[in-house]
Amino acid sequence: MTRAKRIVRGCLLFLTVLALLMPGPAGAQAKPDLTIALSSFATESLDPPVAGHLVKYYLSLMFDYLVGTTPDGQLSPNAGVATKWESSADHKRWTFTLRKGVKFHNGDDLTSEDVKFSLERAAGKRSTTGYAGPLRTLVASIETPAPDRVVIVTKDPTLIIPNYLSRALSSEGMIVPKKYIESVGDDAFARKPVGSGPYKFVEQITGSHVRLTAVDNHWRLGTPKYKTVTIRAVPEETTRIALLRRGEVDVTEISRERVGEVEKEGYPVHFRKEEAILSMWWILGPDGMVAPMKDKRVREAMNVALDRNEIAQSIFAGRAEPAAIPLGLSWSFKEIGLKVTPDMMYPYDPARAKKLLADAGLANGFSLDAYAYQLPGLPEGKAFAEAVSGYWEKVGIKIKLIPVDYPAFRKNWVDRKTPGSIGYFNIANRDWMGTFALLEKMAYSPSKPNDTVNDAEVDGMISQVAKQTDREKINTLMRNSFLRIRSEHLGMPIVYLHSPYATSKKLGKWNPGSVMYDLFFDELASGK
Amino acid sequence: MIRFVLSRLLQSLVALAILSVVVFALARATGDPLQLILPMSATPEDYAEARRYLGLDRPYVEQYLSFVGRAVTGDFGMSIRARRPVVELLQERLPNSIRLAAFAMAITLSIAFPLGVIAAVRKGTGIDRLAQVIAVLGQSLPTFWVSIVLVEVVAGRLQWLPAGSNEAGLASYVLPGFTLGWFVVAGMMRLLRSGMLEVLDSEYVKLARVKGVLEPRVVWMHALKNALIPVVTFAGIYFSILVTTAIVVETVFAWPGLGRLAYEGISSRDYPVIQAVVLTTAVIVALVNLSVDCLYAVIDPRIRHAG
C-alpha cells in the first residue's frame, strides 16, 4: 500500500507545484499600454490596398491619410497630411497642399512623390479593397509640381476626390513610403509595415494580436498617454468579458445582450449610435423582383407584418431603433437634407398585412426561403432571422430558414441562384460620399450582381449623381432616391444598431466617433 | 525490421497522396474565398482581376500539380486571406498547439495516474467506482461548455487564473490545458487500471498472498511496467490528436494554434491554408502512428509479419 500512497503523493505534489506557479489575481500592476479586444480580424494583412477598410481600426494608427477627419466624420485640414485642398473651376484638377516635416517611421520624409506612389498603388492590380474601381475610372493622372503639392487630374468633373481619399471612407487615402516599398518589395512591407502615423508597428502574431508602439512627438497626437497599443482577437465573448474583469484588456467589443450585465458592475459602456442599419432584401432574378414580390402590395405587407419595436427591445436588448428606409444610411441624412418623418416609419399591422396579401390574391399565403447567418457586429444574426420568420409565419407566409455562413449566402445573392429568398446585412453607416458609393452598388441595376432594388427611376437618379458638381443637386437626387426606395418598398429596413464597447473603469474619455469602420483609437491613446 | 519500417513509410506516403487529392477537392468545394476578401461593393471586373492576380483562374489540374509540387518542398503557397506564405502561418501557430497539448498531457497524466492506481488497488469498492466516474465525467461534457464555464467562473468572476492566450506565462496554460486534458483522462485511467490489475490478480500474486507473503516491490514495479507501455503509446497517439483537434478550446481561450488556423481557413475558404492544415495534421498523425507501430513490432515479432 505504501507504494500506492507514494505515487498518489507524487501526483498531488506535482499538482501543487503547478498551482504555486500561478500568479495572483491581475490588476495590481499599472499597465502602460492600451489593450483592445475585438471579436476577430477581418483580414490579417497590414498593407492598405490589401486589407482595406475592414481593419482601419489599427491601420489608421500606423498610417496617415491624405485627408483627415474629425471623429464626427467632417473633413479636417488638421487631421491629415493635406493642410489645404481646392479644385479648379471645372472640378477636374484637385490640388492638395501637404504638411511639412512629416516623417515615416524609418526616417524618410513624406513628400508628394509618396502621395502619388500611394494613390497609384491603391488603384493598382494588387488592391482587393473593392473601392479602387472608381479611382481607376476617375483619375487621369497625378502631378507632383513640388515636394509639398500634389495635383490629381480627373477625367470627368467630380466632387468626390477629397472624400474618397479621406479617413471617412476606406484605405485609399493612406500614404505609404515609396522608397521603402521599392527597396524591400510588397511582401516584406506587408509583414513589417512602415507608415507615418502616430504609432509604429512592433509585431503581429496572426490570429492573436497586433502590437504598436508610440512615436514620440507626432504631429497628430504629440506624445500620447499610452506607449503601446495592443489589439487582440478574442472570438468568444465570455472570454472577452473575463479579460475585462481581470484588467487584461481596457476596451472590448461587447454584445448588446450583455451590456446590462457589465454596466451593473460599473464598467463604462460607450455606444456608437446607429453604427449600422440592419436591412433585409429579396434576392433578385435575372429581370429584377420575382413573384410574388413583384407586387408592391406583397412588399408592403411583408414590411408591416414586422414589429420593429419588439425586435429592437428583445433581440437587440433595447440597443437598437426601428428604421424606416431600406438601405437608409442615416449618418448621411443630415448632409443630404433628408428628414425622416413619423409617417415614413412602418407600423406594426399584421391585419393590414393579411389584407394586402389577400388583395394581391395570396389569401392562403405563400412560401419563401430566408437565410440565417451571423455577421461580425451581429452575433444575434441567427436568432434575429428566426424571430423575423416568426412574424411572417403569423400572417401566413411560410418561411423555410436556411442556416449558412455569410460567404455562402453572398454567393447565392450575387449569382442570383435563388431569386426571392431573403438575406440581410448590418451595413456600416457612413457619410454622404460613402452612402452614394453604397447605393451605386446595391440600388443600381447596371452594377448587376449586388443590386437589390432594380428600379428604373432610382437608376436614373443615381447615374446623374456621379457627374454632378452641384452639391445641392446631388443632395436632391440622393434624397429622392431614398424616398422612392421607401415608397416602393424596395427592401425591408429593420433597425439601426447601436454598438457597445465596454471599457475598464479607469480609462477616461473616449469618443469612438461616427466614421465607418473606425474607432479612433488614436484619440483614445493620446489621452486628451 | 528495416523492411517493416520502410514498407510502412511507403504505405503512409500513398495514404498521404490520396489525402492530398481529397483535401484539394474538398477545399475548392467550399466556395469562393474572394467573396470574403472583396467588399460587398466589388464588381465582376474586380473579381476577375483578383482571381487572375491570385492564380485562381488556372485549370484545376494545373493548380493541383503546382500545389503538390511545392508541398513536397514545404511550400504551401500563399494564404489568400492573409497574403503571407502559409508556411509562416504554420510556423507561428504549430508550436502553440504543441505546447498546449504537452501541458494538457501532463495534466492528464497527473490526474489519471492517481485515479488509475487507486482504482486498481481498491478494485471493486466504492472508491473504484468513484474514480471511474470522475474519469468518465471528462468525456461526458461538451468541451466548449466546460471551457466557457471555466472562463466565466474561474477567470472572470473569481479571477484566479488568466483566461487563456499564452501571453501571461505558464498560468495561462492551466485552464485550456485542463479542459483539453480532462477529456483524455478516462481512457488513460482505464488502461492504467486494467494493466495493473493484470498483474495484481495473477496467479503468482494470489499465491503469494495466500501464503502470507507481503507484496514485494517487484510485483509493483512489474505491474506498473506492464501498464506503462499501452499507456505511453496511448499518450503518444493522443498527443497528436490534441495537437490537431483543439479547435474548440483554442477558440474559447483565444489560443493562436493550428485548430484556429484551420477554422479561419475554412471560414474564409482559404484553400492553401485548408490544404496545408489537413496535410500537416495527417503527417503528424501518420508519424505518431508509425512510431507506435514500430514500438509494437519491436516488442511483438508477430506483428511485424502480420502487418
Add this chain to the structure above:
Amino acid sequence: MPAEPVTTGALPVPDVQAQPAREARGGRLPYFSLGIVALFVLVAILAPLLSPADPADQSLRNRFRPPVWMEGGTAKHLLGTDRLGRDMLSRIIWGSRVSLAAGVITVLIATAFGASVGLVAGYYGGRVDAVLMRVTDATMSFPVILLALILAVTVGPSFTNVVVAIAVILWARFARVIRGQVLTLMGLDFIAQARIAGAGAWRIITRHLFPNTLNTLVVLLTLQIGYVIIVEASLSFLGAGIPPPTPAWGSMIAEGREFVTSAWWVSGLPGLAILLVVLAFNLLGDWLRDTLDPKLRQL
C-alpha cells in the same frame, strides 16, 4: 474529441501469464446507467405526448424566463424559456429525439461499414489487408471536426451532414479494432478446421468470425454513442451542427453559451441532459466491456 484512440489494432502487449480468471467485474447490473438510458429513450419515443408545448413556438416578450422554482418562473414553463421565448422543457424533450437519433444512426452506420472492412482485412490478410489498413489510416488522420466544418460550409449544415461527417471517419476506428480481433481469431484452431472442412470465405466470416467479434462491437458501439453526441455539441458551437430551429441539445447549449451565469438554464439544462445520457452510455459501455470480454482493456 475522440473518446479513445484505438492504438494500432495490433494485438495487445502479450501477457505471457495466462489470462487470470476473474469474476465479471461488473457484478451487479449497472442500474443507474441502464435506468438513464431507458428513461431518455422512452422520452425520445414519446416526445409528442410528453412535450407540453410546441418547441418552435417563440414569444419574444417571454424570453429568458427562469425555471419555475426561481423568482420570475411560471408553471407554464417549468424549465423556463430560451432566448426566443421557447419552452425549455419541450425543447429538451424533443431534443432527446434528435440527439439520440444522431448518436445511434451515426454509430450504426460506422459500425456496419467499419466491421465489414475489419472482417475482410483480417480474414484475407496480405495485400488486401495492407491496402485496407492504409485507407483506414488515412481516414483516421482526418480530423472529424474539420470535415464537418468543410461540409457545413460547402452544402450547409444539416442533420445529414453531421451524421455523414462523423460516420465517414468513425468507421475507421471500428475497422482497426475488429481487424485486430480477427487476426487473433484466425490463428485459432476452429478456423483452420472450418477451412479444412471446405468452408468458403463468406461462411467463415459470417458464421465464425463475426459472432466472435460481437462482444467487441457492442462495447465499442455503446461507448461511441456518447462521443457522437458530444461531437455534435462541439459542431454546433462552431456553426456546423444541427441547424435551428430543430431542437438539439448541442445547439441549445451553444445558443445559450453567452448566458452561463445570467440565464444559466438555457445551456445548463440541456448540458445536464447530455451529461446524464453520455455518462450513462459510457458507464454502460465500461460495464459491458468488463462483463463480456475483459480482454478489451485497450478500449
